[in-house]
Amino acid sequence: MIASAAPRRLGLALSNETPLSETVALARQAEHFGFDEVWLPESGHGRGVFTVAASVAAATSQIKIGIGIVNPFWRHPAVIAMEAATLDEACHGRLMLGVGAALWTLRALGEADRRAERPLTAMVECIRVVRGMLRGEHGVDGQVFAVRAEARLDFPRFRAAIPVYVGAVNGRMLRASGAWADGVQLGAIVSPGYVRWAWAQIASGARSAGRDPSTLDLASNVLVSVDPNPRLARDAVREVLAYYIHRVEPIVLSTAGADPEEIERVRRAVLEEGLAAGAGLITDGLIDAFAAAGDPDDVAARLQAYARAGLRGVLAWHVIGPDRARALGLLAGEVRARVFV
Amino acid sequence: MSLSEAPPETSPAAPAPTHWGVWLHAVLPAAELADLAVAAESLGAAAILVADEGTDRDLFVTLAVLAQRTRRMLLFGAVTNPHSRHPVASAAAFASLAELAPGRIVAGFGAGGSRIFGPLGLAPRRPLSALVECVDVVDKLVRGQVVDHAGEFSTRGAALPWSPGALPIAIASRGPRGETFAAERADWILLAGRAIETVAGLVRRVRAAGGAARGRAPAIAWNANAAWTPSMVAELRAHFAYMAVDMPAAERAALGLDADRTARLRQLVHAHGPAAAGALIPDALLDRYAVSGDRHHVVARLAALRQQVQPELLVFDADDYSIAFLERAAGVAADAGVVALGSGG
Numbered sequence: 300m301i302a303s304a305a306p307r308r309l310g311l312a313l314s315n316e317t318p319l320s321e322t323v324a325l326a327r328q329a330e331h332f333g334f335d336e337v338w339l340p341e342s343g344h345g346r347g348v349f350t351v352a353a354s355v356a357a358a359t360s361q362i363k364i365g366i367g368i369v370n371p372f373w374r375h376p377a378v379i380a381m382e383a384a385t386l387d388e389a390c391h392g393r394l395m396l397g398v399g400a401a402l403w404t405l406r407a408l409g410e411a412d413r414r415a416e417r418p419l420t421a422m423v424e425c426i427r428v429v430r431g432m433l434r435g436e437h438g439v440d441g442q443v444f445a446v447r448a449e450a451r452l453d454f455p456r457f458r459a460a461i462p463v464y465v466g467a468v469n470g471r472m473l474r475a476s477g478a479w480a481d482g483v484q485l486g487a488i489v490s491p492g493y494v495r496w497a498w499a500q501i502a503s504g505a506r507s508a509g510r511d512p513s514t515l516d517l518a519s520n521v522l523v524s525v526d527p528n529p530r531l532a533r534d535a536v537r538e539v540l541a542y543y544i545h546r547v548e549p550i551v552l553s554t555a556g557a558d559p560e561e562i563e564r565v566r567r568a569v570l571e572e573g574l575a576a577g578a579g580l581i582t583d584g585l586i587d588a589f590a591a592a593g594d595p596d597d598v599a600a601r602l603q604a605y606a607r608a609g610l611r612g613v614l615a616w617h618v619i620g621p622d623r624a625r626a627l628g629l630l631a632g633e634v635r636a637r638v639f640v
Numbered sequence: 641m642s643l644s645e646a647p648p649e650t651s652p653a654a655p656a657p658t659h660w661g662v663w664l665h666a667v668l669p670a671a672e673l674a675d676l677a678v679a680a681e682s683l684g685a686a687a688i689l690v691a692d693e694g695t696d697r698d699l700f701v702t703l704a705v706l707a708q709r710t711r712r713m714l715l716f717g718a719v720t721n722p723h724s725r726h727p728v729a730s731a732a733a734f735a736s737l738a739e740l741a742p743g744r745i746v747a748g749f750g751a752g753g754s755r756i757f758g759p760l761g762l763a764p765r766r767p768l769s770a771l772v773e774c775v776d777v778v779d780k781l782v783r784g785q786v787v788d789h790a791g792e793f794s795t796r797g798a799a800l801p802w803s804p805g806a807l808p809i810a811i812a813s814r815g816p817r818g819e820t821f822a823a824e825r826a827d828w829i830l831l832a833g834r835a836i837e838t839v840a841g842l843v844r845r846v847r848a849a850g851g852a853a854r855g856r857a858p859a860i861a862w863n864a865n866a867a868w869t870p871s872m873v874a875e876l877r878a879h880f881a882y883m884a885v886d887m888p889a890a891e892r893a894a895l896g897l898d899a900d901r902t903a904r905l906r907q908l909v910h911a912h913g914p915a916a917a918g919a920l921i922p923d924a925l926l927d928r929y930a931v932s933g934d935r936h937h938v939v940a941r942l943a944a945l946r947q948q949v950q951p952e953l954l955v956f957d958a959d960d961y962s963i964a965f966l967e968r969a970a971g972v973a974a975d976a977g978v979v980a981l982g983s984g985g
Binding site: 319349353381444 | 695696698700702703704705723724726734735737759794795796798799800
């Protein structure tokens with residue numbers, strides 16, 4: 300299997316649920332600690348990601364800024380390209396743009412229109428339109444989206460190409476991403492097993508399209524919780540894990556190497572009795588499969604496993620640690636030294 | 641009250657002072673536009689309006705940068721539309737901006753036109769219906785309400801519980817139905833590209849309709865298309881090339897734009913941009929829709945119009961996007977009796 304040649308990085312995946320000033324402060328802190336990148340989501344009806352990202356851009360100078368992810372049903376793909384190029388200019392070339400179908404969210408919110416009925420076709424079209432506009436290349440006449448191949452930005456691009464990532468989960472979308480995009484951002488509660496499987500799909504898609512898989516990047520949110528007290532760190536992820544075990548697509552669970560019966564018990568408990576009941580059934584095995592949680596030694600060892608599976612950009616996500624400020628310091632110091640330097 | 645009914649020409653209430661602002665297209669990097677906004681603010685401008693057109697730089701990124709650099713002035717999205725972004729996305733973006741610049745963000749909406757939809761390949765079937773629905777949904781969302789909507793767009797259980805609160809809504813709209821909607825719904829009405837002599841009457845009508853519908857009149861931001869240098873006039877012709885394409889055919893014909901000339905205009909606009917099409921704009925159109933001439937003439941005309949129309953905001957199109965232009969605009973505004981922000985007016 301050809302590995303990605305992208306550099307190994309440590310980043311933070313932030314939330315759009317917190318006040319904008321807190322997000323900006325966290326991004327500044329991440330830059331101060333030496334994190335390589337921060338990724339900002341547009342999940343649900345949180346804050347507008349480009350507004351938040353522009354604020355982060357103004358408050359930082361070095362750290363890369365990932366958009367993870369925006370969907371082409373909320374914004375016309377040409378508008379995504381406009382927003383990305385404007386932001387890239389504002390942050391002097393620090394942007395990584397993630398696009399994805401976001402179908403779970405759109406369906407839950409009643410915002411999935413007819414264009415979302417063929418998500419793979421829509422996403423391939425979106426990637427080609429956005430990537431084409433961001434590179435000043437001939438795009439594609441849209442079938443799903445009203446867009447013409449000759450669509451151009453009306454202003455000069457800050458750099459020749461902004462990398463376009465795809466938020467992908469299943470095999471077809473991952474393979475399409477390998478064929479058309481610059482990288483992939485995986486989502487919630489990935490495991491090293493799923494990372495390995497996903498990279499195989501991406502590489503297969505790249506080869507089928509005549510592309511060299513090593514030129515592609517693979518980044519992912521990783522549920523991280525670090526604390527000098529490993530028990531506290533591990534307890535802190537139980538509820539998050541229970542929620543996502545009941546929510547994520549089956550392929551994310553089946554590739555993890557976790558006990559299927561334990562997974563099923565948690566899923567059933569969340570659906571029938573609620574999150575707290577599910578959290579009570581999270582075993583150490585499930586934590587070890589889907590998270591990097593424990594003291595700095597535990598977390599470093601676990602992140603090494605993700606790296607060996609093919610992950611290049613580790614985006615510490617969600618919990619970070621029971622004491623977030625202390626956890627950021629531990630991640631940037633002890634953990635980073637063992638995994639990323 | 642319908643907009644066809646004529647309200648009295650004078651109002652018993654003392655008119656609000658007229659301030660001035662600048663309408664920017666995002667033709668420069670956001671940081672450079674922010675430099676201009678900071679300069680405009682120091683010269684007494686009360687507002688910057690940022691357009692969302694074509695495939696120019698993005699409105700919300702630009703506004704976010706301006707919000708962080710300026711301190712007092714209002715910042716208008718002027719205007720976005722219900723189609724290029726889902727209205728819930730626009731609501732979230734405006735509410736996020738309001739976190740950055742509390743009390744200074746105005747969420748502006750319009751039905752859209754060829755300058756916006758052409759490059760995006762969009763052709764909305766019911767633009768006014770979409771605008772009405774969009775304004776309603778955005779207003780509810782930023783106020784913190786939970787919204788279910790099915791119409792020109794849909795959403796279910798949408799909510800922005802983190803939104804700082806209600807935002808002033810600005811509407812740019814044309815035609816009797818659109819103007820009535822704006823009068824009854826908007827906090828600000830954006831007027832641009834209007835026949836100059838019709839504006840005072842239109843403003844009286846919309847204020848009266850707003851007062852009847854909500855007990856308060858909308859504020860007026862008026863771009864009188866003032867141009868007092870040759871380069872400003874050339875820029876105006878280019879701008880009117882777009883406007884003429886969207887104008888009702890009868891109005892075009894009355895100004896000397898017959899079907900053939902309009903077809904050539906449209907083709908030039910789409911193939912080579914508005915500057916190339918500017919030469920086709922007849923002088924009659926300029927005379928009707930702009931305040932143009934030498935500086936002395938423009939100042940005198942603006943002073944008279946300010947007294948007739950009494951807009952809360954007189955808006956200038958940015959000419960060459962220089963601080964020197966802003967200084968000239970501030971001078972014209974002052975000489976026309978417009979109040980500078982911070983001057984105590």
